[in-house]
Amino acid sequence: MDNLFLRNLFKFNFSNPQQPPSSTEMEDEDVAGSMTYSTIMNRNYLQFLGDFTAVTNRRREVYKDVELLDEDEIISQGLNIFAENATPLDKVSSKTVWVTSENPIYLDSITEMLDRLQIEEKLPKIARQIAKYGDWFMGVVGRMGHGISHLIDGINPADMVRLEKDSQLSAWLNLNRPSSFGSSYHVALQEAYKYVHFRLIGEGDIIDDIRPPAPELTTKYNFDPSAQYGTSMIYRARKIGKKMQLAIDSLMLARMQKAITTRIHFLEVGRNATPQQIIQMTSDYKQTLKTRNKLDTTTDWYKSDTNPWGFGSDIVIPVRE
Known part of the structure; x- marks a missing residue:
């Protein structure tokens, strides 16, 4: 040139x-x-x-x-x-x-x-x-x-x-x-x-x-x-670094899924419900929640520490209007 x-x-x-x-x-x-x-x-x-x-x-x-x-x-x-x-x-x-x-x-x-x-x-x-x-x-x-x-x-x-x-x-x-x-x-x-x-x-x-x-x-x-x-x-560490970051992100997501999560449900029982009726309605509602999970909570898999579904439990609080 x-x-x-x-x-x-x-x-x-x-x-x-x-x-x-x-x-x-x-x-x-x-x-x-x-x-x-x-x-x-x-x-x-x-x-x-x-x-x-x-x-x-x-x-x-x-x-x-x-x-x-x-x-x-x-x-x-x-x-x-x-x-x-x-x-x-x-x-x-x-x-x-x-x-x-x-x-x-x-x-x-x-x-x-x-x-x-x-x-x-x-x-x-x-x-x-x-x-x-x-x-x-x-x-x-x-x-x-x-x-x-x-x-x-x-x-x-x-x-x-x-x-x-x-x-x-x-x-x-x-x-x-x-x-x-x-x-x-x-x-x-x-x-x-x-x-x-x-x-x-x-x-x-x-x-x-x-x-x-x-x-x-x-x-x-x-x-x-x-x-x-x-x-x-x-340069060759680029892919290693990206894979490591992906592994770190996956681990973080897994830990978030396994974190203990407690959901609190406020159940309306009415003004005239007796204590026995409140207990029965609360028990029935808890059973309904377990049924909706569509999981067998009695299996070892569900109770395993590696299963995020096994952590935490719902709390049902009966309330009146």
């Missing part, structure tokens, strides 16, 4: 859409290849973005699930342990990341850059986020003549979409970039060098419910080594 292609697409955003220049204004080599400017511009622009961001909805679900899993004390502690073990200090240099080079200029320049960017302090967090999401993105901000000035952290991985051509990163699609013209957000296409993508490439089964959204760009989310996106270390 050439710079001219990017510059033309940069003119688009949802808050202020513009009509792009026609493909005839571009040179022949700019429209060459399987992914051409005219091919994309012939589509409805919103539909074009929808095709390439459809896979992001599935990724958002995965990221939301791992965020909930991170609230679990055991899983959270496991991520902390991984981050600590993944960023050990070197006994000689007392650093996690250090530079070796035969050229002293390169050595000093890169070392100074790493210190200025505070990479040493950020590495444990980066390692933890990579293990948590499988992906982590950082924006790169540079100044002419000075190189990289600082890094932008805290980017939601669900907002970033890789655009590749021939299995090579061509550009980024930022789905939640603040607009320069106001507080609204818009979709922005960014050059490949503006972001760093940390990803944990895993092994295992492919997620079958995600498919490439368009033939021009292969956007996939799977576990094989060629995946465009990484794999969360706690």
